[in-house]
Amino acid sequence: MDAVVIGIDVSKDRLDVAVRPTGENFIFKRTAAGIEDLVARLVALSPALVAIEATGGFETVVAAGLAGAGLPVVVVNPAQVRAFAKALGKRAKTDPIDAAVIAHFAEATKPQVRRLPDEMTKLLAELIARRRQIVDMISAEGQRARRMSDHRLTRSIARLRKALEKELAELDRSIDDHMRGSAVWVENEKLLASVPGVGKTIARTLIAELPELGSLDRRQIAALVGLAPWTRQSGQWRGKSFIGGGRKSVRSSLFVGAMVAARFNPQLKQFRDKLVAAGKPKLLALVAVARKLITILNAILRDRRPWQPLPA
Numbered sequence: 001m002d003a004v005v006i007g008i009d010v011s012k013d014r015l016d017v018a019v020r021p022t023g024e025n026f027i028f029k030r031t032a033a034g035i036e037d038l039v040a041r042l043v044a045l046s047p048a049l050v051a052i053e054a055t056g057g058f059e060t061v062v063a064a065g066l067a068g069a070g071l072p073v074v075v076v077n078p079a080q081v082r083a084f085a086k087a088l089g090k091r092a093k094t095d096p097i098d099a100a101v102i103a104h105f106a107e108a109t110k111p112q113v114r115r116l117p118d119e120m121t122k123l124l125a126e127l128i129a130r131r132r133q134i135v136d137m138i139s140a141e142g143q144r145a146r147r148m149s150d151h152r153l154t155r156s157i158a159r160l161r162k163a164l165e166k167e168l169a170e171l172d173r174s175i176d177d178h179m180r181g182s183a184v185w186v187e188n189e190k191l192l193a194s195v196p197g198v199g200k201t202i203a204r205t206l207i208a209e210l211p212e213l214g215s216l217d218r219r220q221i222a223a224l225v226g227l228a229p230w231t232r233q234s235g236q237w238r239g240k241s242f243i244g245g246g247r248k249s250v251r252s253s254l255f256v257g258a259m260v261a262a263r264f265n266p267q268l269k270q271f272r273d274k275l276v277a278a279g280k281p282k283l284l285a286l287v288a289v290a291r292k293l294i295t296i297l298n299a300i301l302r303d304r305r306p307w308q309p310l311p312a
Contacts, residue, residue, distance in 0.1 A: 003048035007103025009095045010052060010059045018099035019045065020107050025096050030058070035065040042071055049113065051076050051106035053098070060122075072113045074106070081105050114212065120182065125208040127175050131201075132249065134168045175204065192297055194306035197261025197268065205253045206297065213294075214301025221298045225250045227291040251290070258290035267309060268292060 002021045009016040015028045015038060026041070028034040042050060050066055050073045052059045059075060066073045081098075084105045090097065138161055145157045179185050185207055192203035206213055212224060222228040226246025261268040268289050275285040300307065 003107075004045050005103050005107040006042060006045070006047045006050040007099045007101070007106060008050065008052045008059075008062065009098040009102060010055045010062055011095060012058060014095070015062060016095040016099040017041075018096065018103040019047075020100075020103045023100075025099065030062065035062060038062075039065060039069045039071070042066065043069060048072065049074065049106050049110070051102050051111065053078050053081055053102050074111045074113050076102065076105065076111055080109075084108070120178070121208060121211060124175070124178055124185075124204070127171060127178060128205055128208045129249070131168065131171045131175065134164055134171060138164045138168065179204065188301060191300050191304070191306050195261070195293070195296060195300065196265035196307070197257045197293065198297065199257075199260075202253045202257045205250060209247060210250050213298055216298065218295040218298060221294055222291050225254065225294060227251060227254070227287065227294060254290045254294055255286065258286055258293050261293055262286065262289050 004022075005020045007018045007020070009018075010030065013030055015030050015034065017026050017028065017038065018024070028038045028041075050071050052063050052066075052073065052075050054075050054077065063073050063075055081102055085101045088101070088104070090101055141157050141161045141164070145154055145161075148154045148157065179189065188207055189200065189203045192198050192206060193200060210221075210225065213221065216224065219228060224246055226248070258268070262272040262285075263269060271292060272285050272289050275288055276282060280288075296307075
């Protein structure tokens with residue numbers, strides 16, 4: 001008997017569900033009662049996989065409800081699902097069709113089911129994300145201040161920046177308190193921050209938004225953050241390699257760490273300098289440093305040993 005695979009298209013008010021290989025379709029409301037009814041229906045079907053398309057946060061409560069019931073849930077990338085639909089020639093787009101495509105995509109690609117973050121981890125990720133937003137706003141106001149010539153406008157910007165900096169300090173205190181709630185997080189932060197170039201903010205971003213760190217191999221972890229290069233080749237033609245996909249916020253934090261490490265971490269500085277001396281573009285060398293950095297951090301959490309510089 002073929003394994004049962006479920007595809008769920010999540011919108012603001014409803015959940016469209018498709019079942020493969022039977023072709024069944026049904027709809028539930030995206031409410032607490034609707035999710036309970038969905039869980040009961042899916043438990044009876046004993047699916048091998050339940051795939052939910054990421055939809056800007058609407059999917060979170062659904063995925064958590066299904067995972068809490070012990071169902072094998074995976075949140076899939078909408079861009080990959082759209083590309084799969086295009087390859088199948090599916091031009092029409094409705095919620096039931098989307099659910100069927102998601103189920104077909106999951107059946108064909110068999111994405112790996114990973115443990116969803118618990119409530120503490122989700123809250124830490126939200127605090128970290130909010131901190132990132134505040135920092136971006138402070139930076140944007142600083143850019144505006146440099147373009148202003150009227151003193152009234154610069155004073156307005158200064159007042160807003162002062163308020164944002166106060167909010168940032170409050171967020172940092174909240175993150176500190178939340179981190180102290182987990183002895184594992186505190187220990188992981190110490191291990192990650194032992195690497196020159198990795199500060200407290202980067203360590204906490206990795207803890208909150210990359211909980212798989214330390215449990216995957218180096219290729220898998222690089223792919224998860226979008227630092228694994230992919231090539232374009234056809235016959236004798238070979239295009240440039242690119243990176244992309246993965247978790248953008250984690251990748252951005254790693255680039256910051258790589259820039260610092262390329263100056264102050266002797267091992268990674270030497271690695272970067274060798275690449276540049278060999279004729280590699282500086283940006284490509286930075287990407288390589290970021291990839292090596294995440295590999296090192298992954299090994300540190302895996303082995304539970306802090307950074308050990310190589311002997312001279």
